[in-house]
Amino acid sequence: xxxxxxxxxxxxxxxxxxxAPAAPAAAAPAPVxxxxxxxxxxxxxxTLYNNLTIQREGTRVELxxxxxxxxxxxxxxxxxxxxxxxxxxxxxxYAAAFFQPEPKRALIIGxxxxxxxxxFAKAYPDAVLQTVELDQKIYELCQTHLEFHPTDKTPVAIAxxxxxxxxxxxKYDWLLLDAFxxxxxxxxxxxxxxxxxxxxxxxxxxxxxxxxxxxxxxxYADIKTMQKVFAQVVLLNPANSGNVMAFGxxxxxxxxxxxxxxxxxxxxGKRFEGRVNLAAIKGELMPIPREVAAAKVITDDFNPxxxxxxxxxxxxxxxx
Amino acid sequence: xVLIFFYLLVIVLGMLSMGFQMLASRLLSPHxxxxxxxxxxxxxxxLAAFSAGSVIGGWISNLTAxxxxxxxxxxxxxxVASLALTAFKQKAMLDAIELHFIxxxxxxxxxxxxxxxTAVFLSCMALFFVPVTALSSFGPQCVxxxxxxxxxxxxxxxxxxGVSTVGNIAGVMLTVFKLIPNFRVSHLMYGxxxxxxxxxxxxxxxxxxxxxxxxxx
Numbered sequence: 001x002x003x004x005x006x007x008x009x010x011x012x013x014x015x016x017x018x019x020a021p022a023a024p025a026a027a028a029p030a031p032v033x034x035x036x037x038x039x040x041x042x043x044x045x046x047t048l049y050n051n052l053t054i055q056r057e058g059t060r061v062e063l064x065x066x067x068x069x070x071x072x073x074x075x076x077x078x079x080x081x082x083x084x085x086x087x088x089x090x091x092x093x094y095a096a097a098f099f100q101p102e103p104k105r106a107l108i109i110g111x112x113x114x115x116x117x118x119x120f121a122k123a124y125p126d127a128v129l130q131t132v133e134l135d136q137k138i139y140e141l142c143q144t145h146l147e148f149h150p151t152d153k154t155p156v157a158i159a160x161x162x163x164x165x166x167x168x169x170x171k172y173d174w175l176l177l178d179a180f181x182x183x184x185x186x187x188x189x190x191x192x193x194x195x196x197x198x199x200x201x202x203x204x205x206x207x208x209x210x211x212x213x214x215x216x217x218x219x220y221a222d223i224k225t226m227q228k229v230f231a232q233v234v235l236l237n238p239a240n241s242g243n244v245m246a247f248g249x250x251x252x253x254x255x256x257x258x259x260x261x262x263x264x265x266x267x268x269g270k271r272f273e274g275r276v277n278l279a280a281i282k283g284e285l286m287p288i289p290r291e292v293a294a295a296k297v298i299t300d301d302f303n304p305x306x307x308x309x310x311x312x313x314x315x316x317x318x319x320x
Numbered sequence: 321x322v323l324i325f326f327y328l329l330v331i332v333l334g335m336l337s338m339g340f341q342m343l344a345s346r347l348l349s350p351h352x353x354x355x356x357x358x359x360x361x362x363x364x365x366x367l368a369a370f371s372a373g374s375v376i377g378g379w380i381s382n383l384t385a386x387x388x389x390x391x392x393x394x395x396x397x398x399x400v401a402s403l404a405l406t407a408f409k410q411k412a413m414l415d416a417i418e419l420h421f422i423x424x425x426x427x428x429x430x431x432x433x434x435x436x437x438t439a440v441f442l443s444c445m446a447l448f449f450v451p452v453t454a455l456s457s458f459g460p461q462c463v464x465x466x467x468x469x470x471x472x473x474x475x476x477x478x479x480x481x482g483v484s485t486v487g488n489i490a491g492v493m494l495t496v497f498k499l500i501p502n503f504r505v506s507h508l509m510y511g512x513x514x515x516x517x518x519x520x521x522x523x524x525x526x527x528x529x530x531x532x533x534x535x536x537x
Contacts, residue, residue: 048356134355160353167424188349300350304501 036145047137049181054145061146063113067182075113075146082118082147083275088238089211090115092245092284094276095236096174098262099207099249103127103173107201109161110179111138114148121154123271131156132164162188165197172201176209187305190222190298195229199250210246218308220295223288228297232256237286244286259285326526327483330462332519334487336512337455339495341366344448346505347410351418352440365444366452373456380457381464389528392461396520399454403516406447407509417443455516459484461527468531
């Protein structure tokens with residue numbers, strides 16, 4: 001028995017599961033994708049990371065993820081008009097154009113239903129929009145049910161967002177953190193150390209965009225943590241969404257906290273062909289809440305993120 | 321009174337073991353994310369350590385008094401030393417393993433891939449396997465001690481593992497709901513180290529107490 005144990009262990013360590021790093025592995029063959037049913041449908045999928053429901057009524061397709069307080073929208077797409085941004089927060093993302101109007105390279109952590117992607121690809125046809133998504137099934141559903149067809153300009157990597165950013169060497173003009181599991185963002189994507197890794201990936205004029213939920217203690221801690229990392233932070237609160245989009249930049253000048261000094265919305269928004277009303281989005285400016293002063297910075301060492309009430313009641317099934 | 325102190329120590333050791341698993345997930349996630357791959361290796365490492373600890377502890381409990389006392393001390397020293405290594409050097413060790421096995425962004429395209437599995441496995445083994453094995457090895461010795469004081473072996477085993485499991489549950493609950501929300505993980509690791517050193521010292525002294533009567537045949 002003793003003589004067999006050691007060779008068995010060595011064989012296990014030599015197996016493909018425990019390989020030392022060499023050249024990056026060749027890309028795995030693309031899985032065969034099962035097309036969406038014809039007509040209206042409702043389907044559910046339990047994946048390694050999510051409990052997903054995808055439902056089509058007419059031309060509207062909703063991708064929802066179940067969480068402890070119900071279902072949360074990952075995305076809503078009108079397949080007859082995929083450029084239409086139905087969820088309010090996805091329009092406010094484009095306020096990033098005020099701070100960096102000509103993005104050449106962008107990174108989105110969290111694919112969702114690729115709601116932001118279609119308009120970005122249309123508005124900035126020469127730009128590269130890299131996406132990192134943890135859940136392979138979400139990527140499949142985007143392709144089969146949600147009319148997202150990735151190209152060499154919109155590549156998708158299946159990986160943990162933090163692990164990806166840490167190893168990435170590219171610089172980005174826009175970096176959007178939109179990685180939700182149901183109604184919450186994984187705790188390791190909330191910390192000062194992670195935000196610093198994101199800040200290091202921004203170009204000089206690059207902007208970091210963080211999709212937050214308001215009305216919880218975590219919200220204040222999120223803002224406080226962003227303030228610790230970024231030289232300037234601006235909050236925009238899209239109406240009827242429960243979301244607050246937080247924008248952070250690494251520079252102190254020019255000042256971005258005064259919307260009257262932002263570029264002309266009509267000029268910046270020309271690329272969006274009327275899909276995004278940037279002038280109205282200027283009016284979504286939200287002052288930094290007073291409670292932020294007393295909030296604690298979330299770090300890798302001190303991270304109670306899951307324990308705080310991150311799910312806002314009036315956000316349920318109203319989009320995020 | 322001695323028995324109450326004994327069960328208290330069993331509970332504390334149970335708390336240290338499973339509470340440590342919650343802290344371990346916090347130590348790993350900045351390096352490997354919060355994926356199911358991380359949890360697979362983390363849970364497997366702890367279960368393997370429980371298994372190894374039980375075997376080692378069973379062997380030690382059957383030794384005669386003098387070598388048994390030596391091994392108890394040796395295992396306790398190894399447990400505390402390895403826990404100190406985890407408490408003081410975890411970040412440096414995790415950085416080294418992570419960057420050696422997953423140096424490139426292209427390796428991130430497959431969460432279940434070889435590089436990720438290897439890195440998480442080795443990290444778990446380096447940081448958690450030895451201290452948890454050492455803590456677990458005292459379970460069978462506690463059973464032996466209780467049996468030597470007249471409790472039937474089957475009953476002694478059931479009671480010790482039942483009480484220890486209560487400690488496991490308390491450790492998980494306390495760590496997640498009270499400790500992590502209020503303290504830094506690094507400070508909690510120092511706390512784990514201190515409590516482990518004190519409780520293992522107390523347990524070794526207790527296990528060396530002479531039995532009031534010879535063990536049942």
